[in-house]
Amino acid sequence: MRAKDRYAAIERELRLHGKANVNWLAKALGTSVISIRRDLNVLQERGVAKRIHGGAVFVGDPLRPLSVPHAGPNHSGAEAPSAGVFTERSPKRDDEIIGLIVPGAAYYYAGVIAGAEEMANSLGFRLVLAVSGYSGERERKQVERLIAIGAKGLIIAPSVHASEDGTTYDVLSGLNIPAVLMERNADLQRLDVVYSDHAVGAAEGLKHLADLGHMGAALIAGAHSPTTPGLASGFERAQKWFHPDRCRTFLVPSLVWDEERTKQLHDALDWCLAHGTTAVLVHSDEMALLFAQIALARGLRIPTDLSIVAYDDEIAALADPPLDAVSPPKREVGRQAVKLCAERLEAGTTAAPPRHIGLLPQYIHRRSTAPPQHG
Template sequence: MSDERLFGLQRHERLMDELRRHGAVRVKELAALLGVSELTIRRDITALAAQNLLTKVHGGATLPTDLAPASAQRRHRAAPRFTIGMVVPSLDYYWPPIVGGARSAAAAQGVAIQLRGSTYDWAEDRRQISRLIEAQQVQGLLLAPNLEGDGVGEMVQWIDNLPVPVILVERQPPRWTPTKHQLEFVRSDHALGVELAVRHLHDQGHRSLGLLLSKGSPTSAHLARGWDLVCAELGIPAGLVIRESVTMDQPGHRDTIAQLLAQCRAAGTTALVIHSDPDAMSVAQYCAEQGIAIPDDLAIVAYDDEIAQLVEPALTAVRPPKSMVGRIAVEQMVARLTEGRRRPNQRVLVNPELVIRDSSMPLPFALPPA
């Protein structure tokens, strides 16, 4: 394979990564990011649009959408092999890249996605799932239901009895449940994600760390387990774990952050892992107001990497593989629908990555002016 061909494939992969992450891309920004001409990016977009991996728009591209012109749909789309229903608890924070990855994989696989937005509520989950089933248009379901609380067994049983195959997305049922089928899932390995954060901070010399968990998040249990394991392996205290939301839209968030930082001072804590980005941003902003220097006085690693780069200083963050989770879920469902019950059940964990920025690294020494 020629270098030119290889570089083209690499550009296409990077372009699609940016598209899945943001939902839309602009030619000018991509050209600057990839260090090529705008003409080259336009050609790349045209080539990917011909494969129905994206939709060309003026000045850029978006993920494939049913809003594309009918003539373009007729040129690029045959009748879908399958229609897959997808129910997610949010259509704004965290979930758009997962949906984008699912749509991209669906376009490549020749299948359709019917998307429904729900909430973190069993009743609404059931209502949206039931609507998809009653319409008799879907052959499989990708679901992210609420699996917290005392009624989780009942919800898992209800899902297990649905008349079409189900794959859970960013969700995991209890390790053992008395169901006809052990439910398949695809999710980020959040325990590994927090381990990446802790080991990075440990490498920077921090020995007293704290973990701030977003209250009520399904991710919290995985983060807490990973935290206990890595702290035990490194021989550092694991006691400072706080389960509280401190986003700016929470009443009394400043008082909560003040109490958190008082606990850090009392424990000699020099670094925090904070889930999620909005909470980390709130802590960073409060620190700036109080003259607490990041990372000199307190290092911070955020978890989610949705908006972590927008803070000053930019926050080091663990980035769950959101678009890849959506992509693998669709590919797994297509394999299930194609091969049937002879295909062994799969439970897939996808590794996050650590994006290192200024909030966890020593600031460079500034030379005095000449």
């Protein structure tokens, strides 16, 4: 790929998501990290990007045309090659809409949205995004709105699991267009589902800690997070690798960063110190960063005295020390959900039994875990 094609591709990514990571761009564009850094320097000089540690953020005017237009056809008359996420949209189904409903467009779901857009573009569908804000009533209105504008299929991450409130699930089951769930269980509903297997992800992170020699581990997670049930299931399976009296789950109910949440994390750390528990798995990254800061402020060394694994891997690498993390395959969830929805549109909603596609998270090694210094 020529330099000006890379500039255009990187600028589109920055416009879409607000920021981009150097290593991810290098992999997506099939080039070196050094080349991407040079490209970002060029875009910074043009007032499009601002360099930050590990990547860049978009600072240009989103209403202005690209500073470097896409090269289009090359000298042979063929379309200039594109790589990874930057595949140009096929025009054959541009008027066919797939609706995507997510609780929020930032943090975790930014990656899911990016993957969904990649696949929709490659298949020629128009992806229309709606955000529910974790409101069941709002997400059901978004379903109605997307159908009203002509959506041929729907992909949705409901605000809660079906076991908590099945209303949205009942609506989806009664539709006459394909509906694919993302990152949620379907319970007894006959719906297609694409999800990150958080139970396996949690167990993989805890297996790493057990292999290092830790005799106990704690799980710290948000009480209201849809991810927590899967993590708790994985933690329950993993306790066979530890001493049971050194294992405990801490569910933090507070939804905002306040003194109560900080106190709860201090209480969790107190329990770990009192029971000789030297390892923790923390969801989300923000909670893991705060827990690490609390431990460091109290004189503990990471990972010498305490090993920490974050779950999500959105900002874990920015901690000091950088945190090991379990990274759910967010982009691939979005890609596979669109692919499954498109297959249903091609074959018909009843052509085959519903499928549950579980994708496995990946463990990312950094510098926040080590063998315990004492039993």
